Amino acid sequence: MILGISIVIFVLVEGILIFSILRYRERPGTPNPFQNHGNLKLELVWTVIPTLVLFVILFFTIRGLLYVAPENEPAATAAQPRIEVTAIGHQWWWEFYYPNYNVTTADTLEVPVGTTVHVNLFSNNVIHSFWVPALTGKTDLIPGHANTKWFVAEKQGTYTGICAEYCGTQHANMRFNVKVVNNDDFKSWMSTQQQAASAPTDPLAQKGADLFKNQCASCHGIVGVNLKQFYNTAQECTDLPGGKPNGSPQCLIGPNLTHFGSRSLIAGGVLDNNTENGNCDPNNPKLKEQCNLAKWLNDPQGIKPGNDMNIGSLTNEQIQQLVAYLEGLK
Ligand code: HEC
Numbered sequence: 001m002i003l004g005i006s007i008v009i010f011v012l013v014e015g016i017l018i019f020s021i022l023r024y025r026e027r028p029g030t031p032n033p034f035q036n037h038g039n040l041k042l043e044l045v046w047t048v049i050p051t052l053v054l055f056v057i058l059f060f061t062i063r064g065l066l067y068v069a070p071e072n073e074p075a076a077t078a079a080q081p082r083i084e085v086t087a088i089g090h091q092w093w094w095e096f097y098y099p100n101y102n103v104t105t106a107d108t109l110e111v112p113v114g115t116t117v118h119v120n121l122f123s124n125n126v127i128h129s130f131w132v133p134a135l136t137g138k139t140d141l142i143p144g145h146a147n148t149k150w151f152v153a154e155k156q157g158t159y160t161g162i163c164a165e166y167c168g169t170q171h172a173n174m175r176f177n178v179k180v181v182n183n184d185d186f187k188s189w190m191s192t193q194q195q196a197a198s199a200p201t202d203p204l205a206q207k208g209a210d211l212f213k214n215q216c217a218s219c220h221g222i223v224g225v226n227l228k229q230f231y232n233t234a235q236e237c238t239d240l241p242g243g244k245p246n247g248s249p250q251c252l253i254g255p256n257l258t259h260f261g262s263r264s265l266i267a268g269g270v271l272d273n274n275t276e277n278g279n280c281d282p283n284n285p286k287l288k289e290q291c292n293l294a295k296w297l298n299d300p301q302g303i304k305p306g307n308d309m310n311i312g313s314l315t316n317e318q319i320q321q322l323v324a325y326l327e328g329l330k
């Protein structure tokens with residue numbers, strides 16, 4: 001709208017300018033042009049018209065603002081239900097916790113279509129900002145301060161979200177997806193997420209599970225392995241009133257991996273979890289070139305320099321075992 005108004009004004013002004021340059025340029029013998037300095041009528045016209053134009057633009061701006069950030073969150077009703085999530089900003093990835101379901105995931109916030117999504121924003125490190133340009137404006141996650149926001153996604157689909165506040169070197173790789181699905185899909189997804197991880201049956205994956213317990217469980221949680229259940233980082237690991245001090249044994253630094261195999265992003269979206277076409281089949285001879293999870297495990301610091309996953313190097317067999325195990329955690 002504002003662009004339209006600006007284009008009309010631009011074309012009009014430039015048109016008159018070009019017309020005047022051509023029509024009234026100096027030719028030999030033309031007299032001095034008519035001097036109209038101090039013409040009250042003209043002064044009024046070129047003050048009042050731009051003022052009116054600016055008021056029209058102000059109207060559309062305010063309307064736009066109210067649309068992007070409506071003031072009152074609708075009360076939950078049967079027709080307009082509400083879902084509660086806590087978005088936790090880490091350096092540099094997003095954790096999502098669903099308090100009503102007691103489920104934790106990372107990188108993708110899955111929500112049902114047409115539902116008010118009430119987001120509690122939490123950080124215990126630096127300031128981050130939650131932004132999904134196609135769905136909702138930016139709101140900061142401020143350490144020691146409980147911020148909230150809400151939005152409604154009217155259409156199914158996958159929307160890109162980013163961290164919109166510079167939060168360190170890998171700020172640009174702190175992306176997430178909002179996946180908006182129909183109610184039935186959301187329910188079935190949620191009931192899968194609520195399960196503990198199933199114990200692997202395949203021998204390769206079993207070795208991967210042992211490796212996980214030895215080398216990864218100090219930073220990552222898997223419900224059914226080193227965690228009894230999901231936990232609410234915002235409550236367990238917080239300096240907010242009523243919270244427990246940071247560093248309680250539950251407060252693991254890395255993403256919860258209980259259902260890693262069902263996710264589409266890795267480590268703040270620095271890579272896709274590309275399991276299609278047998279890329280991550282553990283027997284794929286090109287596993288380390290084609291499977292992004294294998295790439296990540298092979299060199300997390302090369303892929304996302306400075307991130308908090310500092311591990312010794314893994315052998316090809318170990319990577320194979322871990323891929324078999326983690327991608328099997330659907
Ligand atoms: C010192 C702590 C630490 C250890 C040990 C560690 N990780 Fe990580 N891991 C992290 C952190 C932190 C991230 C998130 C990095 C980021 O995105 O900035 C991560 C990310 C990941 C991810 C991506 C998860 C997602 O949903 O995006 C996977 C998979 C993973 N690690 C697997 C492993 C495995 C397997 C091991 C054991 C071999 C391991 N990690 C050991 C800290 C650790």
Ligand SMILES: [Cu+2]
Pocket residue numbers: 089092127128129163164165166167171174
């Ligand atoms: Cu951030």
